[in-house]
Amino acid sequence: MGFDAVGVNALDLAAGLDFLLTITAESQQPLWLSADLIDQARNKPPFPPGVVVKKGGNKVGVIALTGSLPSTINATTAADPAAKADKPAVPALRPWREVLPEQVAHFSAESDFLVLLSGLEATENEAIAAEFPEIHLLIVASRNSEANLRPRRVNNTVITSVGRQGKRLGLMEITWTPDQIWFDQELAQLEDKRQELDRLNWQWRSLQRSLQWVEKEHSATEVAEEPEKTESQKIYRQRMAAYQEELQQEIKALKKRVAALEETAGQRQAGSFHNQFFNLDHNYPEDEKMLRLVAAINEEINEIGRQQAIKNRQQQETREDFPYLGWQACAQCHQSQTANWQQSRHAQAYKTLEQRQRQYDPACIACHVTVDYQDDEVQALSLPSALRGVGCETCHGPGREHVATRNQPQATPGVIRRPQAETCRRCHTSEQSPDFNYLQSINYLEELCLPRP
Numbered sequence: 001m002g003f004d005a006v007g008v009n010a011l012d013l014a015a016g017l018d019f020l021l022t023i024t025a026e027s028q029q030p031l032w033l034s035a036d037l038i039d040q041a042r043n044k045p046p047f048p049p050g051v052v053v054k055k056g057g058n059k060v061g062v063i064a065l066t067g068s069l070p071s072t073i074n075a076t077t078a079a080d081p082a083a084k085a086d087k088p089a090v091p092a093l094r095p096w097r098e099v100l101p102e103q104v105a106h107f108s109a110e111s112d113f114l115v116l117l118s119g120l121e122a123t124e125n126e127a128i129a130a131e132f133p134e135i136h137l138l139i140v141a142s143r144n145s146e147a148n149l150r151p152r153r154v155n156n157t158v159i160t161s162v163g164r165q166g167k168r169l170g171l172m173e174i175t176w177t178p179d180q181i182w183f184d185q186e187l188a189q190l191e192d193k194r195q196e197l198d199r200l201n202w203q204w205r206s207l208q209r210s211l212q213w214v215e216k217e218h219s220a221t222e223v224a225e226e227p228e229k230t231e232s233q234k235i236y237r238q239r240m241a242a243y244q245e246e247l248q249q250e251i252k253a254l255k256k257r258v259a260a261l262e263e264t265a266g267q268r269q270a271g272s273f274h275n276q277f278f279n280l281d282h283n284y285p286e287d288e289k290m291l292r293l294v295a296a297i298n299e300e301i302n303e304i305g306r307q308q309a310i311k312n313r314q315q316q317e318t319r320e321d322f323p324y325l326g327w328q329a330c331a332q333c334h335q336s337q338t339a340n341w342q343q344s345r346h347a348q349a350y351k352t353l354e355q356r357q358r359q360y361d362p363a364c365i366a367c368h369v370t371v372d373y374q375d376d377e378v379q380a381l382s383l384p385s386a387l388r389g390v391g392c393e394t395c396h397g398p399g400r401e402h403v404a405t406r407n408q409p410q411a412t413p414g415v416i417r418r419p420q421a422e423t424c425r426r427c428h429t430s431e432q433s434p435d436f437n438y439l440q441s442i443n444y445l446e447e448l449c450l451p452r453p
Contacts, residue, residue, distance in 0.1 A: 003029070003030035004029070004030060004031065004051070004053045004062070005030055005031045005032075005033050005051050005053070005062045005064070005117075006030045006031070006032050006033065006064075006117075007032075007033055007034065007064030007065070007066070007117030007118075007119065007141065008020070008032055008033065008034040008037055008047055008064060008066050009066060009067075009119050009141045010066065010067070010068045010069055010070050010119060011070070013066075013069060013070055013091055014070050016088075016089070017039065017046060017089035017090070017091040018088055018089045020032075021046060021089060024047075031048070031051050032047050033047055033048055033049065033050055033051060033062065033063070033064035033117070034046075034047045034049065034064050034065070034066045035049035035050060035063055035064060035065055035096075035099045035100070035103050036065050036066055036067070036093050036094045036095070036096055036099050037066045037091060037092075037093060038091070038092050038093070038094055039089045039090065039091065039092075040090035040091065040092040041087045041088065041089055041090040042087075042089070046089060046091075049063060049064070049099070049103050050062055050063035050064065050103055050106075050107050052107065052110050052111050058111075058112040058113050058176055059110065059111040059112050059113075060111055060112070060113045060114075060115060061107035061108065061110060061111030061113070061114045061115065062107075062114075062115045062116075062117065063100075063103050063104070063107055063114070063115070063116050063117070063135075064116070064117040064118075065096055065099075065100075065116065065117070065118045065119060065120060066093060066119050067093075067096075067118060067119030067120040067121075067124075067141070068093070068119055068120075069091055069092075069093060096120065096124065096128065100128065100132065104132050104134050104135065105134075108134035108135075112176065112178070112180065113136050113137070113174070113176055113180070114134055114135050114136050114137075115135075115136070115137045115138075115139065116128065116135045116137070116138045116139070117139050117141065118138055118139070118140050118141065119140075119141040120140075122140075125138055125140055125159055126154050126159070128157075129154035129155050129156075129157035129159060130154060130155050132157070133155050133156035133157065134156075135156075135157045136156065136157060136158065136180065136182070136271075137157070137158050137160075137172075137174075138157050138158070138159045138160075139160060139161060140159065140160070140161035141161070142161045142162060142163055142164045147163050148160075148161065148162050148163050148168060148170065148277045149161035149162075150275075151172070151273065151275050153182055153183070156181055156182055156183075158182060158273065160172070160275065162277060165431070166280075167279065167280050168277055168278065168279055168280060169277070169278045169280055170275065170276070170277050170278075171275070171276045171277075171278065172273050172274070172275045172276075173273060173274045173275075174271065174272075174273045175271055175272045175273070176271045177269040177270065177271050178269075179269050179270070179271075180271075181270050181271065182270055182271055182272075183270050193254060193257055193258045194258060196254060197251065197254045197255065197258055200247065200250060200251050200254060201251065203247060204247055204248075204251060207240070207243065207244055207247065210240065211237075211240055211244070215237075298357070298358060298361065299357065301360075301361050301362075301363075302357055302358055302359070302360045302361055303360070304360075305360030305361055305362055305365070305381050306360040306381075308360075308378050308381055308382075309360055309378075309381040309382045312378050312379070312381070312382045322400070323398030323399075323400045323401065324370060324371050324387055324393050324398050324399065324400065325386070325393070325398075325399045325400050325403060326370065326384070326386025326387050326391060326393075327341070327347075327370075327386065327389075327391040327392050327393075328386055329399055329403055330391075330392040330393075330399060332403075333406065334392075337392075338392070341391075341392065344445075346389065346390035346391075346394070347389050347390070347391075348389065349367070349368040349369075349389050349390045350368045350369065350388035350389040351389070352368070353365070353368050360381055362377035362378070362380075362381065363377075365377055365380045365381055366380050366427075367390075367426070367427035367432070368388070368389070368390065369383050369387055369388055369389065369390070370383070370387040370388070370389065370390065370391035370392075370393050370394050371383060371387055371393075371394075372394070372426065374426060394423075395419040395423060395424075395445075396415055396416055396417070396419065397412075397414040397415040397416055398414060398415075399415070401413070401414070401415075402415045418442065418446070419442070421438040424436070424438055424441065424442075425438075428441075
């Protein structure tokens with residue numbers, strides 16, 4: 001796709017470090033980077049930490065931080081002293097505070113503009129920007145957010161990101177200068193110091209008025225021959241005099257600093273940028289070669305999922321402790337509601353995956369079955385046919401206890417008549433259902449499924 005460099009991200013390691021090393025070895029471009037990733041089995045980095053490329057007459061340095069590993073990988077960094085060359089690669093991470101100082105020092109000296117590709121969280125990215133003004137642009141790998149991150153400056157670093165899943169594109173046009181700054185910090189310091197000097201001058205004037213009043217009070221006390229009061233005023237006058245001297249020295253030093261800043265501030269030329277985000281919607285033409293590649297990958301993913309389902313399949317309907325029974329159990333009493341549900345898109349949810357040959361895709365399955373397996377896609381792949389599709393229990397809760405106690409007057413715990421918005425939004429996210437309206441949807445379903453009087 002024409003990238004000069006790519007930062008290794010947690011999702012790139014989902015199939016293992018050996019797999020990534022194999023496919024990246026097949027091509028020289030793009031260059032894969034990571035400064036914090038280490039092969040624990042060999043105690044060495046599997047990828048270079050950064051690179052310098054020439055762009056627009058400037059040398060652009062790029063450093064990458066992976067930041068996190070897939071949840072299936074233990075992120076410890078202990079080296080294996082018995083490592084062998086043919087041993088499987090084991091990815092681990094070093095803390096950014098250990099690796100960045102050396103890399104920033106090296107690549108900032110070799111480049112005119114320094115970019116950091118980061119897989120870290122927001123608070124850590126801001127800490128990096130505050131600590132390393134040599135980094136000019138910090139691009140965040142957005143794993144959780146679907147929204148773009150508008151560029152904002154922290155110290156001498158601009159931080160930005162595009163939403164996840166590659167559905168958006170960011171274009172930043174940068175005008176850069178040899179001074180390598182986004183703004184002249186001395187101008188800001190000059191304004192701050194001028195305000196501070198104004199404040200001290202005000203305190204000085206206030207102090208002079210106070211001293212005049214003290215002298216007047218002291219003279220009146222001496223005339224009245226009040227020795228105790230005169231002594232306390234003497235101590236107060238001494239303290240005021242010491243404060244006056246301290247304030248005078250502070251004003252003198254500040255005037256000197258302001259004068260120095262007035263000579264240098266504004267002399268350096270700051271860089272600038274213009275940023276745009278683009279949504280890659282259906283108005284953009286499809287690339288036939290890429291479509292064939294995506295179709296082949298989806299087919300392979302589906303086959304892997306199918307094998308996992310066969311290996312891990314559990315006959316939940318035969319387990320007495322499994323709380324879900326499937327829509328057929330509900331139909332024994334709720335016949336009219338079940339008949340209406342069978343005409344709904346919820347009932348056809350699993351079939352839509354079958355039509356696209358994606359029924360074994362872990363990325364899709366959790367929202368097309370009855371059981372809430374958002375964090376265990378393998379179990380979702382292994383569900384029996386009665387629990388395929390978005391069934392009654394998805395919205396109303398597990399039904400086994402309800403069926404067992406249906407002749408009892410009290411309500412069954414965990415079974416609800418009207419599902420909460422949080423239940424719907426587990427799957428109807430802004431990414432998957434941008435126009436989803438909970439109230440409209442729930443009213444439609446109630447009208448569809450509830451029996452008419």
